[in-house]
Amino acid sequence: MSQSYDRGLIEDFGRWKEFSAGMWAWIFHKFTGWVLIGYLFTHVAVLSSATVSGEVYTQTLQSLESLLVVRVLEVGLLAVAAFHILNGIRLLFVDLGIGLEAQDKAFYAAMVATGVITIASIPTFLGGI
C-alpha cells in the first residue's frame, strides 16, 4: 500500500503559529495543570515544616519570602492558577453545551483576565512582607 514518510513536527507543534484559540486553551490548560500539581508537592513540603514546630515553620516561610526568586515565582503561580480556574469555568460551560460558539472569545477573556490579575498582584508579591 502507500508508503508513508515522516513529515515531522511540521504537522504539530511546528505549526504553532496556526493554532486556533481552542488549541491554545487546551495546551495552556494542560501546562498549568501540571504546574499546579508540581506546586502541590512543594506546598506539602513547606507545610510539613509545621510538624516540627511553629517557629521552624515561620522561619522557613520567612527565609523563602526573603528570596526574590520565590516572590517572582509566586506571581507566576498566581497567573497559572488564575488561568486554570478561568479556563476551567470555560470548559464547564463547554461541557454543558452552553455558548459553544463563543468559546474562543471566552478563551481570550480568560487570557485578559489572567493578565490583569497577574499585573495587579505584582506590587503585593514583589513588595515582600
Added chain:
Amino acid sequence: MSTQIKERDTETESESSEESEHQTRRLSEKRERADMKERADNDLSEHDETVRLKVFRYDPEVEGKKDPRFDTFEVPFTKGMTVLDALIYARDHFDSSLTFRHSCRQAVCGSDALFVNGRQRLGCKTQMVDLEWPVRIEPLPHADVVKDLIVDMEHFYDQMESVEPYFQTNELPSGEEQRQSRENREKVKMSTRCIWCSACMSSCNVAAGDNEYLGPAAINKAYRFAMDEREGEDMKAHRLNIIEQEHGVWRCQTQFSCTEVCPKDIPLTEHIQELKREAVKSNLKFW
C-alpha cells in the same frame, strides 16, 4: 517550473521506419503538451495577475520523486478562482503527473480536502482571494500520503463504518411511512451535512495521537442516528454503547479544531458534547 522528470527521447531509438500506433499516440501527446505550454504562456502574458502555488509532491513509485518536495507553479489568476481551479490549471498546463482528488467541484463530494496555507480546507470552496499568496498546498496531515496530494482514506472510512452509519430500527410502524417530526429533523439537520472529506479527522490532535479514536466525523455520524427518534429506544442504547467506548466520545478534549475546519459548518464539538451528556444520562442510576 516543475520537477517532472524529462521524458527520454525514445523516438530516435525505435528503429521501425513505419510509424507504429504507439509512436503516433506519443507524437500527438507531445504536440498536445506543446500546445498546452503555448496556451499557458499566452495566458500568463495576457493576465496581469498570477498566483504562485507551492504544491507538495511525492511519488514513491518513481525513482527521483521519492523525496517529498515542493513544486512551484505560476498560475494566471482569474476572478472567482478557487484553489482547486488553480490546481487543475497547473495539472493541465504544466505537469500532468500532478495528482489530487476532485469530483463535483461544489463542496458536495468531499474529495478535495487539502491542507492549504496551514489549514484543512476544501479546495473547491476556498477562494484564492481569501488566501495569503503564495499559496502552499499540502496533503491532509495525520494521514499516509499515497501520492502528491492524495492521502490514504482507508482508516477514516473504517472509523465511519464502525459507528454503523445507516438507519436501522426494530420498531417498524405497521404499514406506515417512518415519519420524522419537524423538530427532530431540525435537531439532526446539521449533522446530516457531512460529506466525508475527513478535514476534521485530519485537524484533530487527539485522533492524531490515538489511532483508535473514532474521530469527529464518525461521532457526528453516530449523533445523526442516535438523535433520530425513529430508531427507537433499543437502537439508541445500542448506539450510545458504541460511542461511549474507551476510544469514543470521551477522547474528545474540546479543542474545537474540527469545528473550525469543517467546510460544511457542522458544530462537531457541540454534537460530541451532547453525546457525552447522553452517555452519562443513560448510565446514571440513583439506587
